[in-house]
Structures are given as structure tokens and as C-alpha cells.
Amino acid sequence: QNLRKTEHASIRMCYQTILGVAWAFLGQKSDDIMIYSDDSSQWRIFVLICSLPSACSVVLLCFLPETPKFLITKRRFDNAMMVFQKIYACNTGNNMKRYPVSNEKY
Structure with a gap:
């Protein structure tokens, strides 16, 4: 139970x-x-x-991050942005800091 x-x-x-x-x-x-x-x-x-x-x-x-959608629904925008940056770095081979979207609006 x-x-x-x-x-x-x-x-x-x-x-x-x-x-x-x-x-x-x-x-x-x-x-x-x-x-x-x-x-x-x-x-x-x-x-x-x-x-x-x-x-x-x-x-x-234990080693997998939460999905960005889950983090956004929990209003954890900074954590979601970090996950997006890691995905970007993994997919493109560029540095995480070069992610073209910023979270300055939040």
C-alpha cells in the first residue's frame, strides 16, 4: 500500500x-x-x-537528468535551461555557453 x-x-x-x-x-x-x-x-x-x-x-x-518539460512545469527554469544546454552541447559538439537561447526573460 x-x-x-x-x-x-x-x-x-x-x-x-x-x-x-x-x-x-x-x-x-x-x-x-x-x-x-x-x-x-x-x-x-x-x-x-x-x-x-x-x-x-x-x-x-540516478545519472539521468529530469526532462526540461518536467522542470518547466515545476517552474525550475534555470535547471531546465541547463538541461537544454547539455543537450545542445551533446548534439552539436559546441560549448554549452554558446546555446542560442537565453533565460533572461525569467
């Missing part, structure tokens, strides 16, 4: 990934982690492998 109350999607995905990884390792002995063990806990390894893409996504989300 608390996960549904969490509004931000990346935080919710982070919680779900942590819960999935914890669920896979909960109650594991070090011998049970082997892939070819004869134990009946093979499903834990399957869950762990399936949670790896989500874990990678959570890590990558």
Missing part, C-alpha cells in the same frame, strides 16, 4: 528492485547460491537474474 502512495516512478521502481533482490537472497546459505545446486531454491536464482535489468535501470536513473 505504501508503494502505491509513492508518486515518483523511479523511487517506486527502486523499492521494487530492492524488495526483489532481498526476496531472492532472504534466508539463503552461501551453498544455496550456486546455480546447479540440488536444492529446491532454484526459483530464488531465477528471481535474482530477472531483477538484474531493473537494478541496472535504477542505477542508470
Whole structure:
């Protein structure tokens, strides 16, 4: 129920990934982690492998900036301009300071 109350999607995905990884390792002995063990806990390894893409996504989300549209709707114009400048620099190879639009109006 608390996960549904969490509004931000990346935080919710982070919680779900942590819960999935914890669920896979909960109650594991070090011998049970082997892939070819004869134990009946093979499903834990399957869950762990399936949670790896989500874990990678959570890590990558930490390095992605918010979209300019989101920042503008939150009235964070300076941050939105910085994102636009970074996009401009990445696409053109020019310096960020040479971005042809200024935010002097705000």
C-alpha cells in the first residue's frame, strides 16, 4: 500500500528492485547460491537474474537528468535551461555557453 502512495516512478521502481533482490537472497546459505545446486531454491536464482535489468535501470536513473518539460512545469527554469544546454552541447559538439537561447526573460 505504501508503494502505491509513492508518486515518483523511479523511487517506486527502486523499492521494487530492492524488495526483489532481498526476496531472492532472504534466508539463503552461501551453498544455496550456486546455480546447479540440488536444492529446491532454484526459483530464488531465477528471481535474482530477472531483477538484474531493473537494478541496472535504477542505477542508470540516478545519472539521468529530469526532462526540461518536467522542470518547466515545476517552474525550475534555470535547471531546465541547463538541461537544454547539455543537450545542445551533446548534439552539436559546441560549448554549452554558446546555446542560442537565453533565460533572461525569467
